[in-house]
Amino acid sequence: MIYLDNSATTKPHPDVLNSFHQVSERFFANPSSIHQLGGEAEKLLQKAKQQAAQILLVDEDEIIFTSGGTEGNNIAIKGIALEHQGRGKHIITSQIEHPSVFEACKSLEKLGFEVTYLPVNENGIISVTELENAIRHDTILISIMHVNNEIGSVQPIEEIGEIAKKHPKLSFHVDHVQGLGKISLKLANSGIDLCTMSGHKVHGLKGTGILYSNKRTKLFPLFHGGEQERSIRSGTENLAGAVAMVKALRLIKDREKNERNSLEVLNHYLRTELEQIQGVYLNTSPDTAAPHILNFSVPGIKPEVIIHMLGEQGIYISTKSACSSKQLDESRIVSACGFKQERSTSALRVSLSYDNTKEEVGTFIIKLKEAIQQLKEVME
Structure with a gap:
């Protein structure tokens, strides 16, 4: 073959599969349970967050475990839109985003939001000048992918981040699903407020992912319930999936380097x-x-x-x-x-x-x- x-999708790495199996077998308790087994599961979850944060050079409180790219993108885009719609309803994205971003923006248009879809040149790159000119007083979100999933074009994320820093009232979201492990991306102090990653694109498991959300960012949760994951993603945590995601992240970052x-x-x-x-x-x-x-x-x-x-x-x-x-x-x-x-x-x-x-x-x-x-x- x-x-x-x-x-x-990628073939799962044997070490990732082994991590998932071991955690599923030994740490099966609910991390929210107050008994000893639940406490052990909670400690492991916190350790996974710490390790992810160390690899990504961010704070552990800025790590949210998700089910992958589509959920991460929807939490970021709709979460910003619904939380900050009182301040503005304008969003900027591009014409070549992944369906989970493109269709999320289309859905918000039905709720009264206005979306600017920036064009790209023949190489699939947006104009930073056009993006900056598109920012208005009521712009609340810029969502631009790092690496395009079909043609591989790499957007000038660092430059966009510098522009975003000049407009502290808006948030900057990056879909980093295809860039992870291939093109490095700095998160801390970069102007990026939200960043989506997916496990199964980096030899991890389907149904695993990470959403980086910096401490300043306020999101309206799409799931309400037990207030897990900073109340942004309620629901019993997929502990084995989270540990497997971090294992995949560590392995792919090593391969990117070497x-x-x-x-x-x-x-x-x-x-x-x-x-x-x-x-x-x-x-x-x-x-x-x-x-x-x-x-x-x-x-x-x-x-x-x-x-x-x-x-x-x-x-x-x-x-x-x-x-x-x-x-x-x-x-x-x-x-x-x-x-x-x-x-x-x-x-x-x-x-x-x-x-x-x-x-x-x-x-x-x-x-x-x-x-x-x-x-x-x-x-x-």
Whole structure:
């Protein structure tokens, strides 16, 4: 099997699975229970928060364990909107956000909020000047992703953070789901108030995640109940999931530090090989993208046909975000970059992990060439 769909999900690391199993077996008590077993579970939960905070260089009180990216994004966006709507109802985001951000903003428009969707250039990057000009007296939130999940474009988060610092009445949220472990991001004193992370994108488990929420930030909770997680996410904590998330976070940060260069080399090899295939057009810029995502189009051929042909040979790639892959054929992201419909309806995504090898990529290229040639012969 050659798995090249790591932006959809990753294979869980054995150490992560082991952590989850051990905690589930030994620390099964409810952390809110007042007996000894509950106390032990609560201590472990607090230790997990401390460890996550140490890795991310933030305060442990700023860590909220969630079920992943979609929940984290919704808590951040709707939490700010509902808590601060008395001060303003204007939100700024981009046209290429993940569905969990894009649709959350769309839903708020139905409640009377006004959303500015910033355009991107052909490389999938917003204009910092346009963002700054879009800020109004009633702007309460800026939500911009770090790394795009389809084309890999990296947004100028540091510059946006500096702009956000000049406007202390608004909050700045970053969807860091695809950037985590690939592109470093400073949180403390960065201008970032909220930051979303997901476990299953970094060899952790589905249903695990972290929302960084700095101490100054006030959110309206989407869940009301027992006041767990600073009253922002009520409900019995997924202790085993939280510990597994922290284990995955530690492992991926180590690999980012030690293996980032190998990922860049693999990306360069993949790009070079794809550029040599006639009829293939790259949608990912070499200069402004993360090292693990490469998007390309084969105009005239339906992407799902190529995906199924490769899948039959044990090679797995994808079209767009797994959260929207069963919807309309056209990629909203590729289209927003200004590419014509023949490119936006034929886009394919290869997403690498630190586990992938040059041999695997080489085999993928050979089989992709064969698939394209075979399909062209059928169409003639």
